[in-house]
Amino acid sequence: MSRFKRGILSILIWTVIAILGAAGLAVIALHRGETISAAWLLTAAIGTYLVAYRFYSRFIATKIMQLDDNRATPAEVINDGKDFVPTNKWVVYGHHFAAIAGAGPLVGPILAAQMGYLPGTLWIIVGAVLGGCVQDFIILFASMRRNGKSLGQIAKEEIGPFVGVLAMIGILSIMIILIAVLALVVVKALAHSPWGTFTIAMTIPIALLMGVYMRYLRPGKVLEGSLLGLVLLLLALWGGRYVAQHPALSDLFTLSGEAIALWMIAYGFVASVLPVWLLLAPRDYLSSFLKIGTIFVLAGAIFLVMPEIQMPAITKFADGTGPVFAGNLFPFLFITIACGAISGFHSLVSSGTTPKLIAKESHARLVGYGGMLMESFVAIMAMIAATLLTPGIYFGINSPAAVIGTDVVKAAETISSWGFTVTPEDFQRLSEQIEEETVLSRTGGAPTLAIGMAYILSRVFGGDTLMAFWYHFAILFEAVFILTTIDAGTRIGRFMIQDLLGNIWPKMRRTDWLPANLIASALICSAWGYFLYQGVTDPLGGINTLWPLFGIANQMLAAIALVVGTTIVIKMGKTRYAWVTLVPLAWLSVVTLTAGFQKLFHSSPKIGFLAHANMIKESLAAGQLPAPAKTVEEAHKMLMNDYIDAAVTAVFIVIVIALLLAAIRLWMNIWTGKTKPELHEAPYVKSRGDLSKVAPEAKGGAIA
Amino acid sequence: MTERIRYTLRRLQKNIKTIFGMPDYERYLAHWEQHHKHEGGRPMTEAEYYRYYLSQRYEKGGVTRCC
Numbered sequence: 136m137s138r139f140k141r142g143i144l145s146i147l148i149w150t151v152i153a154i155l156g157a158a159g160l161a162v163i164a165l166h167r168g169e170t171i172s173a174a175w176l177l178t179a180a181i182g183t184y185l186v187a188y189r190f191y192s193r194f195i196a197t198k199i200m201q202l203d204d205n206r207a208t209p210a211e212v213i214n215d216g217k218d219f220v221p222t223n224k225w226v227v228y229g230h231h232f233a234a235i236a237g238a239g240p241l242v243g244p245i246l247a248a249q250m251g252y253l254p255g256t257l258w259i260i261v262g263a264v265l266g267g268c269v270q271d272f273i274i275l276f277a278s279m280r281r282n283g284k285s286l287g288q289i290a291k292e293e294i295g296p297f298v299g300v301l302a303m304i305g306i307l308s309i310m311i312i313l314i315a316v317l318a319l320v321v322v323k324a325l326a327h328s329p330w331g332t333f334t335i336a337m338t339i340p341i342a343l344l345m346g347v348y349m350r351y352l353r354p355g356k357v358l359e360g361s362l363l364g365l366v367l368l369l370l371a372l373w374g375g376r377y378v379a380q381h382p383a384l385s386d387l388f389t390l391s392g393e394a395i396a397l398w399m400i401a402y403g404f405v406a407s408v409l410p411v412w413l414l415l416a417p418r419d420y421l422s423s424f425l426k427i428g429t430i431f432v433l434a435g436a437i438f439l440v441m442p443e444i445q446m447p448a449i450t451k452f453a454d455g456t457g458p459v460f461a462g463n464l465f466p467f468l469f470i471t472i473a474c475g476a477i478s479g480f481h482s483l484v485s486s487g488t489t490p491k492l493i494a495k496e497s498h499a500r501l502v503g504y505g506g507m508l509m510e511s512f513v514a515i516m517a518m519i520a521a522t523l524l525t526p527g528i529y530f531g532i533n534s535p536a537a538v539i540g541t542d543v544v545k546a547a548e549t550i551s552s553w554g555f556t557v558t559p560e561d562f563q564r565l566s567e568q569i570e571e572e573t574v575l576s577r578t579g580g581a582p583t584l585a586i587g588m589a590y591i592l593s594r595v596f597g598g599d600t601l602m603a604f605w606y607h608f609a610i611l612f613e614a615v616f617i618l619t620t621i622d623a624g625t626r627i628g629r630f631m632i633q634d635l636l637g638n639i640w641p642k643m644r645r646t647d648w649l650p651a652n653l654i655a656s657a658l659i660c661s662a663w664g665y666f667l668y669q670g671v672t673d674p675l676g677g678i679n680t681l682w683p684l685f686g687i688a689n690q691m692l693a694a695i696a697l698v699v700g701t702t703i704v705i706k707m708g709k710t711r712y713a714w715v716t717l718v719p720l721a722w723l724s725v726v727t728l729t730a731g732f733q734k735l736f737h738s739s740p741k742i743g744f745l746a747h748a749n750m751i752k753e754s755l756a757a758g759q760l761p762a763p764a765k766t767v768e769e770a771h772k773m774l775m776n777d778y779i780d781a782a783v784t785a786v787f788i789v790i791v792i793a794l795l796l797a798a799i800r801l802w803m804n805i806w807t808g809k810t811k812p813e814l815h816e817a818p819y820v821k822s823r824g825d826l827s828k829v830a831p832e833a834k835g836g837a838i839a
Numbered sequence: 840m841t842e843r844i845r846y847t848l849r850r851l852q853k854n855i856k857t858i859f860g861m862p863d864y865e866r867y868l869a870h871w872e873q874h875h876k877h878e879g880g881r882p883m884t885e886a887e888y889y890r891y892y893l894s895q896r897y898e899k900g901g902v903t904r905c906c
Contacts, residue, residue, distance in 0.1 A: 216870025222857055229858035237904060354886030357861040358852060411897035423859045488860060623904040630899055
């Protein structure tokens with residue numbers, strides 16, 4: 136085909152894709168019928184992703200970054216055969232996606248569904264293409280030009296040590312809140328569920344067995360070990376049903392939320408202290424396989440089933456009166472859905488293992504921008520899974536017991552009075568189908584996703600008879616990789632604390648010194664354990680309080696990443712394109728600060744921590760006990776929780792403001808010529824070609 | 840034909856290992872042959888490499904699993 140013809144064809148194809156994407160967006164925005172096919176959400180999302188990737192990411196790659204394939208990447212220059220390895224771009228894409236995908240994009244959209252499918256879906260799509268993808272891409276680029284340095288180091292070098300310290304505090308605090316909130320999601324999913332608890336408990340001996348297998352029995356045979364682990368995991372899932380039906384065993388594995396929380400804290404401590412080959416690494420392998428496999432299966436099933444969305448486009452709870460989380464659509468929708476639209480946490484991965492694998496600079500576009508598009512798509516799938524349930528069922532699962540009660544008749548009555556018709560039999564039937572004690576007030580997002588997933592997957596494989604199996608499979612899938620985040624996060628937190636304490640007492644830095652290990656592990660576990668336990672005992676379900684804190688923390692980290700990105704863009708002399716990072720930065724700053732101030736000072740005790748604290752104080756002063764507290768001590772504990780939550784929020788607000796001030800000062804100085812814009816890139820080395828294409832053993836087929 | 844299938848399978852295994860950040864002993868051996876053989880000594884055994892890789896990758900908390 137001639138070049139001219141190809142050009143015409145390309146214009147035609149992209150016009151069609153753009154029209155499809157726009158049509159999808161128009162349909163989901165304007166449709167006001169009973170139900171709408173998930174196909175429209177998928178069309179809107181995929182159409183927008185393709186257009187954004189083709190045009191916007193290319194604009195960023197050529198106009199701002201000027202990606203240069205003649206310049207050697209760190210993988211080529213350092214090429215140590217271990218971390219720095221020039222790798223095929225699709226393999227790096229897989230690596231990056233496997234590292235960024237987690238529970239965040241699955242939980243956020245489910246909570247946000249209380250406002251209807253439309254606000255969340257639009258934010259997931261638009262937030263990703265203009266914010267999240269840009270952030271991931273630019274941090275990946277920055278790290279790739281600096282021999283794979285971390286976000287904290289880049290912030291220190293490009294902006295100053297002060298911002299480096301802010302980034303460090305930010306990362307440690309987000310880690311604590313993140314672990315607590317994810318652990319809470321698992322606790323909520325496993326409480327009073329013997330099948331789920333047994334299966335998840337079994338993952339620990341399975342991981343230990345894999346660890347021993349890969350270290351002693353068949354040293355280094357990681358794929359064999361993982362396969363063995365996966366088979367055992369499915370057996371445990373199968374066995375869970377018998378445990379749940381067996382009277383004595385089922386009692387043993389029926390645990391209260393508090394008990395599971397304490398077990399998880401103990402587990403986190405042990406996992407942080409034990410050698411990595413025994414527990415951490417095998418778990419990481421197990422959960423990575425399960426995660427990626429399930430995401431693919433789910434995507435395939437959604438395309439096959441094409442469920443109808445039952446949730447209205449916008450519900451009356453967009454005004455902030457919903458039972459799932461408190462607060463108005465602005466700013467709280469944008470806090471609730473962090474991952475999936477924009478997630479600051481990704482900047483840690485983009486400046487972690489990924490930049491060390493990239494073979495050619497131009498690959499960063501697919502990996503950085505494209506990787507986040509895939510994550511955004513995962514969030515769309517979660518949104519579909521939540522909204523294919525009838526709204527009555529959705530609110531039954533996601534409303535705290537304090538609002539709808541614990542009895543199906545009462546709950547059905549309350550929810551129907553909101554205008555979402557549902558009968559007690561609906562709840563009864565669903566809990567029988569998934570073989571759980573109850574589906575009421577199973578907050579935290581995981582059970583909702585699991586029921587939605589079970590619905591879709593059982594339509595493809597097994598029908599109603601396998602519904603309970605798929606439900607528990609979905610719970611297993613979420614719980615396993617959340618536990619891996621807890622393992623890995625606790626360990627990272629432990630090293631950060633050791634590093635911090637090392638400033639006062641240098642011996643604390645030594646990672647091979649057992650007392651340092653134990654002290655730092657205990658500190659990090661009690662920090663997240665405190666928030667977890669507070670969440671479990673919270674009468675409103677805890678997610679109400681903790682999820683917004685996590686959202687604010689994550690968006691704060693994204694703001695740090697975007698400040699770093701903007702600074703680099705300006706220093707590269709591309710100030711006229713700085714809007715690319717400034718627009719999402721401005722939006723995130725407004726959202727985080729507004730949400731932060733409302734969490735602190737809002738007059739409604741449902742939203743503002745201080746208003747809630749005042750309410751408790753007033754009722755104590757009047758000689759009464761505030762709502763769920765049964766003793767004065769409990770009331771004082773609630774008061775204490777409010778103050779700690781308020782203090783944490785205040786820290787986040789201060790970090791964002793200090794960060795913005797420091798950055799604006801630097802940008803003004805560069806603008807007026809006071810500061811010379813000095814980039815700290817690694818020196819230019821000429822590339823010898825794409826080394827990922829000439830694998831040594833490929834030559835001559837010499838296969839040992 | 841079987842040669843081709845074997846080659847494809849090996850490529851697949853390699854790629855899976857890279858995607859999930861698992862140790863790849865053959866990659867290490869190839870690297871050692873190319874860059875360290877002239878220094879003398881012997882390469883690590885598969886068991887030694889496994890332990891070394893895991894401690895390098897996880898011990899310092901280097902693995903970030905996202906939310």
